[in-house]
Amino acid sequence: MQTSTPDKLDSQDLLVLGIGNPLMGDDGVGNRVIELLAERDLPPNVKIEDAGLPGWGLPAWFEGWSNVILVDAVQMGRSPGSWRRFQTEEVQFVVENDALSLHQPDLACGLALAQALELLPDNLVLYGVEPAVVNPGEALSPAVRHSLPDVVASILNDLEKIKV
Amino acid sequence: MTKRIDVHHVTRVEGHGNIVVEISNGKMKECRFEVVETPRFFEAMLLGRPYIEASHITSRICGICSTGHTTASLRASENALRVELSEQVQLLRKLVFHGEILDSHVLHAYMLVAPDFLGVGSVIPLATSHREVVLRALRMKKLAGDLCAAVAGRHTHPIAMTVGGFTHFPSHAELKELRQRLVDSRLDVEATVELFAGLPWPKFERDTEYVSLSKPGEYAFIDGDITSSDGPRIPAERYKEVTNEYLVQHSSAKLTRHLRDTYMVGALARFNNNFAQLHPRAQAAAAKLGMKPKVTNPYLNSAAQVVEIVHCTEDAILLIDQLLSRGIQPEKPAPVHLPEAVSEATGVGVCEVPRGLLIHSYKIGEDGKLTGADCIITTNENIANLEADMRSLVPQIMDKPTEAIRLDLEMLVRAYDPCISCSVHVLKVKSK
Numbered sequence: 001m002q003t004s005t006p007d008k009l010d011s012q013d014l015l016v017l018g019i020g021n022p023l024m025g026d027d028g029v030g031n032r033v034i035e036l037l038a039e040r041d042l043p044p045n046v047k048i049e050d051a052g053l054p055g056w057g058l059p060a061w062f063e064g065w066s067n068v069i070l071v072d073a074v075q076m077g078r079s080p081g082s083w084r085r086f087q088t089e090e091v092q093f094v095v096e097n098d099a100l101s102l103h104q105p106d107l108a109c110g111l112a113l114a115q116a117l118e119l120l121p122d123n124l125v126l127y128g129v130e131p132a133v134v135n136p137g138e139a140l141s142p143a144v145r146h147s148l149p150d151v152v153a154s155i156l157n158d159l160e161k162i163k164v
Numbered sequence: 165m166t167k168r169i170d171v172h173h174v175t176r177v178e179g180h181g182n183i184v185v186e187i188s189n190g191k192m193k194e195c196r197f198e199v200v201e202t203p204r205f206f207e208a209m210l211l212g213r214p215y216i217e218a219s220h221i222t223s224r225i226c227g228i229c230s231t232g233h234t235t236a237s238l239r240a241s242e243n244a245l246r247v248e249l250s251e252q253v254q255l256l257r258k259l260v261f262h263g264e265i266l267d268s269h270v271l272h273a274y275m276l277v278a279p280d281f282l283g284v285g286s287v288i289p290l291a292t293s294h295r296e297v298v299l300r301a302l303r304m305k306k307l308a309g310d311l312c313a314a315v316a317g318r319h320t321h322p323i324a325m326t327v328g329g330f331t332h333f334p335s336h337a338e339l340k341e342l343r344q345r346l347v348d349s350r351l352d353v354e355a356t357v358e359l360f361a362g363l364p365w366p367k368f369e370r371d372t373e374y375v376s377l378s379k380p381g382e383y384a385f386i387d388g389d390i391t392s393s394d395g396p397r398i399p400a401e402r403y404k405e406v407t408n409e410y411l412v413q414h415s416s417a418k419l420t421r422h423l424r425d426t427y428m429v430g431a432l433a434r435f436n437n438n439f440a441q442l443h444p445r446a447q448a449a450a451a452k453l454g455m456k457p458k459v460t461n462p463y464l465n466s467a468a469q470v471v472e473i474v475h476c477t478e479d480a481i482l483l484i485d486q487l488l489s490r491g492i493q494p495e496k497p498a499p500v501h502l503p504e505a506v507s508e509a510t511g512v513g514v515c516e517v518p519r520g521l522l523i524h525s526y527k528i529g530e531d532g533k534l535t536g537a538d539c540i541i542t543t544n545e546n547i548a549n550l551e552a553d554m555r556s557l558v559p560q561i562m563d564k565p566t567e568a569i570r571l572d573l574e575m576l577v578r579a580y581d582p583c584i585s586c587s588v589h590v591l592k593v594k595s596k
Contacts, residue, residue: 023206023224052320053227056275056287057267060306061319109288116291117298136205138221 015065016048016155019072019107026080026131026144029151030071033127036152046159058110059119068121069155072107073144074128081143083129083151088120125158127151167566181582183573185554187562195555197547197577199415210537215241215500215528216327222524222539223321226583228271229542230321231264231312232517235386236524236539241327244511244528245500252493253329256315259483260322261385261515262476263311268518269431269469269476270308272581273360274301277466280575281363297359300352304473307345311480314338328497336492343484346477353477357449360470366572370556371460372549373424374433375406377516383434383441383475385516391437393458394423400514403523407540419548420540426549429520429542430580431468432459446475462553465579469518505530517542519581543582550580 016037022028034050042048051061062068076084088111114120129151132141140148167187186194206225210218219237223230235257242249249257274297275287282297284290291298309319314334316322324332334342378397379388389397390406398405409418421427439447439457450456450471455464503509513524519542527536553576561572 021224021227023209023221050318050321052224052230054320055227056271057302057305057309060302060309063302063306112288113291113298116288117295117302119302136209138209 012067013045013065014047014067014069014159015061016046016069016071016159017051017054017061018049019051019054019070021053023136023138025133025135025137025139026129026141027073027134028138029073029129029131029140029144029148032140032148033071033151033155036148037155040152040156043159054107054110055105056110056113058107059114059117062114062119062121066122068123069125069127069158070107071127071129071151071155073131073134074107074126076128076130078130079143080130080132080141081145081147083127083147085154086126086128088124088126091126127155167562167569181577183554183570183577185558185569185573187558187569190562192555192558192562195551195558196414197551197554199417199547207537207539210526210534212533212535214532215245215526215534216532218526218534218537219325219327220321220323225539225541227320228268228583229264229517229519229522231260231316231325232515232522233524234316234322234325235261235515236513236517236522237526238325238327239387239513239515240511240524240526241500241513241528242511243513244509244526245327245502246509247328247498247500249329249498250495252487252490252495253498255483255487255490256330256333257325257386259480259487260312260315260325262480262483263308263315265385265476265518266473266480267305267308267312269473270301270304270356272518273356273466273469273473274298276578276581277575278359278363280571280578300355304349304352304356307342307349310345311342314342326497327500329495330497333492333494336488339484339488339492343481343488346481346484349477353474356470356473357452360467361452361454365461365467366463366575367461368463368553368557368560368576369460370462370553371458372552373422373427374436374458375422375427375429375545376433376437376521377514378438381441383438383443383479387514390514390521392422392427393433393436396423400523401512403512403514403525403540407523407545409540409544415547417541417544417547420545421548426552427545428462428465428549429545430465431472431518431520432462432465433520434516435459435468435471442471443475443478445478446471449474462550462576463579465581469581500532502532503528503530508535510536519543519583520545541583543580546580546582550577550582 018030018034020027020030022031132143182198184196219234222233222237279290313319317324317332374393377384377388378391391397406422407420436457453467508527523540525538529535
């Protein structure tokens with residue numbers, strides 16, 4: 001679906017972080033994507049991690065990685081299940097506000113802190129999936145479930161571009 | 165003249181809580197800490213699920229205390245199913261628990277508390293004004309996370325912890341490396357004590373009942389009796405005699421009370437009740453911070469966390485020494501004993517997560533599935549005490565400008581480190 005910006009993921013190692021809480025409906029989409037990626041044959045230079053809700057601790061996850069892909073539920077005002085692949089320079093992190101993500105301190109806070117510390121990875125891509133339901137419950141909504149194959153395919157496409 | 169302080173969704177706490185205070189003509193008209201988070205029905209999610217899944221579900225209740233919820237859940241199942249843990253498993257459980265306490269305390273002290281004292285409002289400007297301080301915090305957090313990953317298989321939401329033991333064991337080399345990093349981190353730990361010893365803690369005293377676990381021979385984090393600073397020690401299975409949950413209109417959380425109207429749990433309660441069992445270096449840090457029990461200034465809960473950072477660092481080194489001298493031996497989880505037909509087994513698991521006493525109580529049927537679950541969430545236990553502090557504090561500071569009152573109250577809330585999103589627990593679950 002939606003992506004057109006030039007690709008910057010071009011060096012050796014890459015970390016994929018799933019963000020979210022699988023007990024809160026569609027907030028678990030990031031965790032689910034990590035589970036789906038774990039079923040695939042990934043290049044040896046790729047590491048995948050379910051980071052849960054890292055909050056202010058997010059910059060610690062970035063240490064040692066110059067290429068990072070984040071996957072999270074993101075409120076973008078789009079139809080549920082639609083997704084976007086952002087380069088970080090395309091978006092503004094809205095801090096202490098639910099505009100970009102759903103927990104507090106949320107992904108935006110963690111990214112803003114990393115930015116202030118100059119610890120953002122050189123190449124950072126964010127996959128945001130518009131949630132339909134963020135309430136207690138372990139199931140993803142049909143709309144978000146429907147988006148999963150495309151999101152995973154797009155991430156796998158990113159991984160293929162990395163030089164081994 | 166009327167001053168009204170409404171702080172909606174106090175920033176830098178995990179979740180949402182509102183401070184509502186109204187002062188009119190020198191009198192306090194209103195003073196509440198409201199919990200407005202959507203109720204979360206975690207207990208209901210556990211019903212009908214195999215006991216082996218319970219710890220993985222409950223580990224997601226809190227993004228920060230995931231090892232704590234895992235541990236309480238495992239201990240509830242293990243007590244219900246009469247599981248005897250090996251010494252090695254107990255050592256590893258304690259080690260990974262220290263990792264999470266360090267992780268949470270470092271984040272709380274540096275990212276939530278320090279910005280208030282250093283006059284920058286939030287950790288993001290602090291990252292610019294005091295970059296080295298924030299980098300130190302991240303360095304310490306990274307070590308704590310790596311400790312959790314080595315023992316529990318993942319930085320957060322442990323996957324290798326299971327009923328009866330572990331499904332993965334760290335190697336001798338991994339433990340040796342972690343030990344060295346912990347020893348090296350003493351410089352950062354000392355710098356942390358220096359930093360917090362130099363902060364101008366607000367002057368406010370209010371004695372309350374302090375409740376924590378206690379056990380012989382060690383500063384209790386996992387298992388033990390529930391101890392009150394007012395005297396009684398109560399076996400964990402009888403936790404309801406301590407918690408006495410009740411509801412109030414302005415909060416969707418269940419509150420608790422024991423001998424007094426409110427009680428406090430957390431680092432300060434542990435410090436007050438179990439000071440003698442802290443590592444000598446932690447006791448020395450307490451002296452530098454000007455603390456000796458009984459401390460009745462709730463703002464110093466954060467300082468007690470700094471003392472525990474010292475304790476957990478030192479005790480983690482000692483635990484690794486024990487594990488290395490025994491030699492790490494991968495072992496299968498200890499066996500469970502399911503209840504007989506047409507009966508159910510009951511078990512209570514208790515531990516001291518970063519914010520205080522956490523209790524899981526399960527009923528497990530003959531098929532190994534949960535037929536009942538009760539989780540007493542730490543922050544719930546503190547809400548009534550926090551409100552009582554606010555009611556005591558406001559008359560002492562009501563002459564200050566509104567903004568100054570607001571900051572004092574926000575700092576008080578942050579001292580408790582409430583995890584509001586975890587705290588809501590309105591659903592009572594009973595098996596049919």
